[in-house]
Structures are given as structure tokens and as C-alpha cells.
Amino acid sequence: MKPFAYIIAVILAATACQGSGQGRISYVPDTTALNGAFEIYREPTIAHRRFKHADIEPLILKRKGTGIFDVTQLGVSVLKKPIYQLTYGRGAKKVMLWSQMHGNEPTATMALMDLFNFLEGEGDGMDSIRSLLKTETSLYFIPMLNPDGADVYTRRNAMDIDLNRDARAGATVEGRLLIQAAKTVQPDYGFNLHDMNIYYNVPGTPNPATIALLAPAYNEKREINEVRADAMKIAAGINRLLQGYIPNGVAKYDDTYSPRSFGDNFQSWGASTVLIESGGYRGDPEKQFIRKLNFIIILNSLIEIAQGSFHQYSIAEYEGIPFSASQLxxxxxxxxxxxxxxxxxxxxxxxxxxxxxxxxxxxxxxxxxxxxxxxxxxxxxxxxxxxxxxxxxxxxxxxxxxxxxxxxxxxxxxxxxxxxxxxxxxxxxxxxxxxxxxxxxxxxxxxxxxxxxxxxxxxxxxxxxxxxxxxxxxxxxxxxxxxxxxxxxxxx
CATH class of the missing domain: 2.30.40.10 (Urease, subunit C, domain 1)
Incomplete structure (x- = not known):
């Protein structure tokens, strides 16, 4: 329990610092505690990438009526599969996270199942983290936005439309569900969770871009307002944490403005949005190590949002992350x-x-x-x-x-x-x-x-x-x- 007690002490100290008006919060994640949380709460029923809607639906529905999550059905997919939203916490900072809008990009969905287990835990020395998240944030999770694509492990939905190019037109039933959820929640922060192909690398190196990050542009000029700046700081914190796991294995995703894409639109709607792309890692064909990384960086980012410690990172630190290449x-x-x-x-x-x-x-x-x-x-x-x-x-x-x-x-x-x-x-x-x-x-x-x-x-x-x-x-x-x-x- 010692590592977990340490991370809680850091969080409480950071929060106290914030309350005393001493400026930026100084916070250093405890990777030992984060690693331990993953090992304890990893969802054992999912161990391979090609799981289906029927595999995660029971993991969602079993949380109904527990008093920990609110589970609601947002609607159904083209092929009538339910799409769910799980809500945790009652805090003022609203965070929306959605995964697998591309059916063959499942890594973050696995990590969300692990995170749900963690948020339901108790008596393990980490209750102060859960209390922090419950009181400071309201978390809105939409796992597997594209269940039809997931069931056949393909990018697009059953209408053969790329959901991440449907934020402007809203032609798909799944895209409209996400648009409506955003209008209802009006999140302050967003996490757009994807996979990318394994052939991206950190430029000039043989290192795979195991994780690529992006604070998407909200306009064609790629200007930086406060909303996008906060997303950049959150991404900078993620990069700093990841360097301890995958040194020189992080890159930025292409930041060309895309008026059709959800990340760019969430940014323009006022939600500080971070794109997380899971790439490749040697010896990890089923992306189980990258799943662990997703769990760690998502959980830690939520802690940083809850206590405001992401402000300790700079825009310059984010801009120093190299853009990914495709040389692998x-x-x-x-x-x-x-x-x-x-x-x-x-x-x-x-x-x-x-x-x-x-x-x-x-x-x-x-x-x-x-x-x-x-x-x-x-x-x-x-x-x-x-x-x-x-x-x-x-x-x-x-x-x-x-x-x-x-x-x-x-x-x-x-x-x-x-x-x-x-x-x-x-x-x-x-x-x-x-x-x-x-x-x-x-x-x-x-x-x-x-x-x-x-x-x-x-x-x-x-x-x-x-x-x-x-x-x-x-x-x-x-x-x-x-x-x-x-x-x-x-x-x-």
C-alpha cells in the first residue's frame, strides 16, 4: 500500500497548494502506483484486440444500479446495437471520453474497461483518488461508439462512413449521437481515443510512435486560444509521463485543421480536447502493453484535470514533441x-x-x-x-x-x-x-x-x-x- 499512499499524499498536497493561492500546482505522478493500479484492475475477460460489442456490453450493464456509475443508452447503431454512456462523479469539471469510433481501433476501449474497474474499487489505499475525481469532475464515457464496425473489425460504420469525418454533416446515426451528447453535456475537456497504424515512427529513429498526441486545431490557421492551450498542456503532461515508459516513443499527430473531424470540432465547441492515438510497440501484437499505457495516461490526466496541475506544463513543451513520420x-x-x-x-x-x-x-x-x-x-x-x-x-x-x-x-x-x-x-x-x-x-x-x-x-x-x-x-x-x-x- 505504500506506493498508493504516496500518490495520494502528492495529490492532497497539490490540492492544498492550489487552495492557498500559491500559483501553479507542482505534481509528479507516481508510476509505481499507476502500474499497480493497472495490474489490480485490468479487466481479465478481454485479452485480445478483436473483441465484439457482445463482449463489452455485459461489462457496461453490470454497472447499472450500483450507485457508482450512471449508465444510459444514448441510442443504437445502424444495425441496432446499443451505444452507452457511463457517467462518474458530480464535479464541476466535465470531461467526455469516447473510444472506438473506428471499429478496428480498440486499444482505448480495453483501457476504459480497466478504468471502470478501478473507479469501482475501494479500500485499497486509492480511495482519495476516487474521491478527488468524484468531487471535482463529472466523467462521461462513451466506449465503442461504432459497435457495427467493431464486430467485423473495420474502420467505418455499417453505412460505410468514417465516423470521424461526420462531425460537420451528422449523416450517421452514431455521429449524431456523439454530437447530441456533446450538446447535452457541454464538456470542458475531451479525449478522442484512437489507434493508428503501426508503421508510424518518431522521425529519424527506428522507434515506433507508440503513442501519438494532438491538441487539434479549431480553425484553419491553427491558432492557439485558451481552450486549445489547455489541451496542449494536458498533452505535454502525458508526454512527460510516457517518456518514463517509452523513451523517444511519443510523437504528435498531424495537426492540419479538419472541419469534418470530431476532435477539431470539440475544440471549437469549447472543450479542451486531446487526441490519443495508439500505434505500435515491438513484441506487443495485441497491444496489451499499449493498453496499459492508455490506462495510465488517461487516469493520470483525469487526476491532473481534477486538481488543475496540468497548468504546470507549457505550450512550448507540447510544441517540442516531434510530428510522427511514416518510415517503418x-x-x-x-x-x-x-x-x-x-x-x-x-x-x-x-x-x-x-x-x-x-x-x-x-x-x-x-x-x-x-x-x-x-x-x-x-x-x-x-x-x-x-x-x-x-x-x-x-x-x-x-x-x-x-x-x-x-x-x-x-x-x-x-x-x-x-x-x-x-x-x-x-x-x-x-x-x-x-x-x-x-x-x-x-x-x-x-x-x-x-x-x-x-x-x-x-x-x-x-x-x-x-x-x-x-x-x-x-x-x-x-x-x-x-x-x-x-x-x-x-x-x-
Missing amino acids: SDVVLRHVGVSRDSIDYKIDLSVNRNEQTDDRNYYVQSHIADVGDLQEVYGYDELDAEGYHFMQGRIHPRIVNSVDEISPEQAMDFLRQGYHAVQVAKMPENRHHQLPLIMFYQRKPLAASPSLGSAANFFLARDGKPAYAVINGYLIDLSAQKQPQNLKNYIF
Whole structure:
């Protein structure tokens, strides 16, 4: 309990300082306490990104009538799925938070489920935080604004409209619900919670932009009034906190004024609004670490709003956050030797793995994303292939009845012999597999080539012998004793 007692003491000291008129509040978040709160209150029923409306609805409805949250149904989606608002606290500072207006951007929704658990807790040494939030703020949460998109893991709603481009027209039922909620609540602060693709990076570095922040513009000139300035200070505080978790892993999102977008409009409506975009992080395909970051920065931001301590940060600090770049790929191979049309040369190759949703699961289909001089491109995985030559794979002569006939060790042996693909005699009901091989039923894979858009299935050979394999975009070291884990492959 000691770490939690410490953060409460800091909060109470900060609040006392505010009351005595000593100017800006000095507040330093206790990351040990924030980490502990996440571990205690993480919602255990959600552990993967492709959850559906039916998964979170019980987590919302069970809070009805508890006296902690007010749960109201704002309306229904195009496909008649209920959209809810949960309200916590009775304070003067009104904060509205909405998530998953893009159905395939679920990270913050997970974090909100964790935050709801935290706000319901008691007797754990953190009640003073809850009391602060209850008395100083009124929190309005709208999790999963786009349940139809979430159920099929797609960006747009069932009308095929991007909800975040509907703030001006209000053509969608979901967009109108958010507009009406904003008119009813008239929030002082807003949090627009999104995911972005994992290929954004902090410019000039191989670091993914794990979190991107933005205080959206409220007009085309991108002027700074008091409303936007407060959003900038809140974002600056978030960045300072995140640097302890993801050093040099935070960027700003593009701040071009968008008259159709909700963040820009909330800012113009008088709510100091912060956009939080969850990007990529190495070794976190299901974004569970980034979920933790969302929980920590949202909770801490609410504490800062409640006690006014975000005023200790400066606009200059926010403006010092670099704008995100888009220089990342899943794999980058440098100095690959290639022979084509009697010409020998060296090139760099980048490879991307595109996710294909299959209900609650997914598989990847990979392609060569770029070819040539890629010095300014970075990879989640990189290899200097100097001395290695691009080599096509072969189809193994053996036809198997099922994937289960091939052990991981045999699969690696096939690769070492230059075989990259194996045919199955019949199509199984479950077509997902984790072997480091191209498994196919009737559609033979095309011969690989070091060409833009080609399937990323080939070898890197030295002296005619495969040393590395690229199978469906996964880079595999053939000298390793074990095959790579968590491959998302599919039988075609």
C-alpha cells in the first residue's frame, strides 16, 4: 500500500497548494502506483484486440444500479446495437471520453474497461483518488461508439462512413449521437481515443510512435486560444509521463485543421480536447502493453484535470514533441544481392504484413512494400544482408493430409533445404496455422521475385545455401534451433 499512499499524499498536497493561492500546482505522478493500479484492475475477460460489442456490453450493464456509475443508452447503431454512456462523479469539471469510433481501433476501449474497474474499487489505499475525481469532475464515457464496425473489425460504420469525418454533416446515426451528447453535456475537456497504424515512427529513429498526441486545431490557421492551450498542456503532461515508459516513443499527430473531424470540432465547441492515438510497440501484437499505457495516461490526466496541475506544463513543451513520420516496415533487408536479366546488383527490400480479419482471429498476407535505396526506412526486424543473395523457394514434393503431420523441427529442416511451401490434400476447417511454411491446398504460390508488391516468400542464400527465410513476411534465421513463435499464417 505504500506506493498508493504516496500518490495520494502528492495529490492532497497539490490540492492544498492550489487552495492557498500559491500559483501553479507542482505534481509528479507516481508510476509505481499507476502500474499497480493497472495490474489490480485490468479487466481479465478481454485479452485480445478483436473483441465484439457482445463482449463489452455485459461489462457496461453490470454497472447499472450500483450507485457508482450512471449508465444510459444514448441510442443504437445502424444495425441496432446499443451505444452507452457511463457517467462518474458530480464535479464541476466535465470531461467526455469516447473510444472506438473506428471499429478496428480498440486499444482505448480495453483501457476504459480497466478504468471502470478501478473507479469501482475501494479500500485499497486509492480511495482519495476516487474521491478527488468524484468531487471535482463529472466523467462521461462513451466506449465503442461504432459497435457495427467493431464486430467485423473495420474502420467505418455499417453505412460505410468514417465516423470521424461526420462531425460537420451528422449523416450517421452514431455521429449524431456523439454530437447530441456533446450538446447535452457541454464538456470542458475531451479525449478522442484512437489507434493508428503501426508503421508510424518518431522521425529519424527506428522507434515506433507508440503513442501519438494532438491538441487539434479549431480553425484553419491553427491558432492557439485558451481552450486549445489547455489541451496542449494536458498533452505535454502525458508526454512527460510516457517518456518514463517509452523513451523517444511519443510523437504528435498531424495537426492540419479538419472541419469534418470530431476532435477539431470539440475544440471549437469549447472543450479542451486531446487526441490519443495508439500505434505500435515491438513484441506487443495485441497491444496489451499499449493498453496499459492508455490506462495510465488517461487516469493520470483525469487526476491532473481534477486538481488543475496540468497548468504546470507549457505550450512550448507540447510544441517540442516531434510530428510522427511514416518510415517503418515490418522487415527491412539491406544490401540484398540480386541477379536479373544478366545484371547483378544490390538492393534494400522492405516487407509489410497486412492483417486479414477472420472473426475473432486474423492472419497476415505479406508483400514487398518497397525496393531500392531505403536508408531512411526502418524495420521492426532488420538484417544487413551483405553477402547474401535473393533465392526463390521450392514446393516440397510431399503432399500432407494436414498441418499436424509436419513438426516445427521438420518445417525448419524443409526451409534449410530450400523448400518454402507444402501442399495439403484437403482443406481443413481451421485454416490458421503457425508453421514457418506456405501451406496451400490447390492454389500454388507464385515464384518469388524482388519486385514491388510481390509476395514476401523467399530465401537469402550464401554460396547457394539458404541462411535466412522470409515466409509470409516473417524473417527466420535458419541457424536457430527453434522456429519463431506466434506466426499468423493461413492455408490457401
